[in-house]
Amino acid sequence: xxxAQRDTTSPASGPTLFAGVxxxxxxxxxxxxxxxxxxxxxxxxxxxxxxxxFNLTTWGWIHLVLGVVVAVTGxxxxxxxxxARGAGVGLAAVSIVAQFLxxxxxxxxxxxxxxxxxxxxxxxxxxGSGADRSGADASGTGxxxxxxxxxxxxxxxxxxxxx
Numbered sequence: 001x002x003x004a005q006r007d008t009t010s011p012a013s014g015p016t017l018f019a020g021v022x023x024x025x026x027x028x029x030x031x032x033x034x035x036x037x038x039x040x041x042x043x044x045x046x047x048x049x050x051x052x053x054f055n056l057t058t059w060g061w062i063h064l065v066l067g068v069v070v071a072v073t074g075x076x077x078x079x080x081x082x083x084a085r086g087a088g089v090g091l092a093a094v095s096i097v098a099q100f101l102x103x104x105x106x107x108x109x110x111x112x113x114x115x116x117x118x119x120x121x122x123x124x125x126x127x128g129s130g131a132d133r134s135g136a137d138a139s140g141t142g143x144x145x146x147x148x149x150x151x152x153x154x155x156x157x158x159x160x161x162x163x
Contacts, residue, residue: 016085019123020077022116023088026095027071033106034064059102066091066098077124085124092120 037060054062070091076084096117099110 015123015126016077019088019120020074020084022120023074023077023092024071025074026113026116027067027069027074030063030067030070030095032067034060034062034067036060037063053104056105059105062098063102066095070095088124089121092117092124096121 037056039060073084073087073091077088096114099113099117103110
């Protein structure tokens with residue numbers, strides 16, 4: 001099977017697949033952190049005084065609920081659900097803000113989670129079907145684009161599609 005006949009039936013591939021896995025794993029870890037915060041208030045120690053402070057039980061519930069929603073959305077991204085991509089971008093942004101506010105409790109993990117959230121946003125916003133939008137055929141040779149009277153670029157040789 002050559003590259004032109006590749007199986008493209010997978011709902012998610014490349015960076016989107018990785019973003020879905022990251023969301024699923026990060027959601028599960030957030031659930032575990034939430035359970036820890038709810039069950040035992042003495043597990044996390046706050047570093048210094050912080051403006052955005054809640055008690056650890058509140059943070060536990062925030063992480064638990066956010067983790068469940070992020071994990072479910074990550075599963076939706078892996079399954080190729082239409083709603084999951086937009087919801088994933090929004091939830092990754094909310095997760096970044098939550099991790100920023102959570103910095104005094106787990107500084108290193110919060111920074112790692114912020115970086116992962118930024119990658120998830122990039123991966124879900126990046127269009128994995130760039131060949132389909134640019135007019136290239138499946139072999140990547142830049143096949144021809146059917147241009148008719150309604151095609152704005154048909155009368156201008158060398159014009160970018162859609163311009």
